[in-house]
Amino acid sequence: MTCREFAEFLDAWLAGLLPAEQAGAFRRHLAVCPHCVNYLDGYRRTVDAVEQLRAAETVPEEVPADLVRAILASRKES
Amino acid sequence: MTAISLSPRLSQIPRNVSWSPGIGAAGYSLRLLRSAPMPRVPDVPLPSSRSGPGVPDGEEAVLIAALRRGEDTAFASLLREHGAPLLATARRMLGCEEDARDALQDAFLSAFRAVHAFEGKSRLGTWLHRITVNSVLMKLRSRKRACERRMEDLVPHFTDDGHHVEPPCPFSDAAVRALQSSESRMILWRAIEQLPDAYREVIVLRDIEGLSTEEAGTHLGITANAIKIRLHRARQALRTLLGDCSEDLSP
Numbered sequence: 001m002t003c004r005e006f007a008e009f010l011d012a013w014l015a016g017l018l019p020a021e022q023a024g025a026f027r028r029h030l031a032v033c034p035h036c037v038n039y040l041d042g043y044r045r046t047v048d049a050v051e052q053l054r055a056a057e058t059v060p061e062e063v064p065a066d067l068v069r070a071i072l073a074s075r076k077e078s
Numbered sequence: 079m080t081a082i083s084l085s086p087r088l089s090q091i092p093r094n095v096s097w098s099p100g101i102g103a104a105g106y107s108l109r110l111l112r113s114a115p116m117p118r119v120p121d122v123p124l125p126s127s128r129s130g131p132g133v134p135d136g137e138e139a140v141l142i143a144a145l146r147r148g149e150d151t152a153f154a155s156l157l158r159e160h161g162a163p164l165l166a167t168a169r170r171m172l173g174c175e176e177d178a179r180d181a182l183q184d185a186f187l188s189a190f191r192a193v194h195a196f197e198g199k200s201r202l203g204t205w206l207h208r209i210t211v212n213s214v215l216m217k218l219r220s221r222k223r224a225c226e227r228r229m230e231d232l233v234p235h236f237t238d239d240g241h242h243v244e245p246p247c248p249f250s251d252a253a254v255r256a257l258q259s260s261e262s263r264m265i266l267w268r269a270i271e272q273l274p275d276a277y278r279e280v281i282v283l284r285d286i287e288g289l290s291t292e293e294a295g296t297h298l299g300i301t302a303n304a305i306k307i308r309l310h311r312a313r314q315a316l317r318t319l320l321g322d323c324s325e326d327l328s329p
């Protein structure tokens with residue numbers, strides 16, 4: 001496996017979707033290529049960070065009253 | 079904050095590389111299952127909970143009928159009953175309160191106008207979510223941006239025999255710290271805003287709002303395969319931008 005192929009298969013590997021044979025080649029490449037170890041590390045940190053962004057936004061109790069009023073008022077105008 | 083050297087540290091001992099996968103869709107649902115009873119569960123629309131074969135139940139049918147008759151109280155009920163998770167969607171996808179409020183307003187105005195066309199083949203919540211995502215995408219596209227970067231400059235390049243042209247270095251300690259700090263949200267959004275529209279949209283739909291590949295494809299009018307390719311390139315570009323973020327934080 002080359003570094004180019006490694007980068008291509010990254011998403012599939014992270015999602016656990018790589019067939020066993022390719023996953024083996026992926027791990028063997030990681031064992032010998034510090035560049036791809038570094039690349040993977042940053043990629044994983046990136047995906048984790050975006051996932052945190054997604055998890056941080058919780059559903060509010062309700063839509064703020066002033067926004068409800070604004071939306072209902074703009075319906076009357078439109 | 080002082081500028082941090084970004085030179086490669088190849089002597090660094092590689093981190094444990096045999097960590098288990100689980101960042102993909104399966105990882106998301108596991109996380110949800112674990113935290114399901116907690117009050118702070120994010121409104122992550124799983125396909126099973128949102129786009130199932132559900133049709134409106136009795137109460138919903140009454141509300142829909144009242145909306146079609148144009149009853150003021152029905153519009154207020156719709157907003158009260160369905161508004162909160164949609165506001166969360168708009169906030170999540172836009173990262174800005176003012177834009178989220180605008181998008182929610184646009185979405186409900188569209189919904190009020192289109193309620194006659196609502197055929198009741200899906201739940202109201204599903205239909206409203208789709209409309210909200212559309213309003214959000216329009217808002218996202220209309221946003222003025224200072225610095226859009228070219229994808230060629232952000233994705234890795236390879237030699238003919240498949241090696242990295244520029245060996246990737248690990249994230250600097252400063253970049254790692256920044257992503258774990260209270261500034262991380264701002265840093266992430268600043269990076270996302272530098273992506274061209276096509277890539278920004280796919281990150282927001284897939285990784286931030288958690289739509290499936292197919293749902294994201296429907297919203298953007300492209301195939302599921304094109305979504306996968308774009309998402310990968312978008313993540314690669316973000317990796318480049320976030321790895322460098324210690325530079326941006328310097329005065």
Ligand SMILES: [Zn+2]
Binds near residue numbers: 002003006029033035
């Ligand atoms: Zn490599």
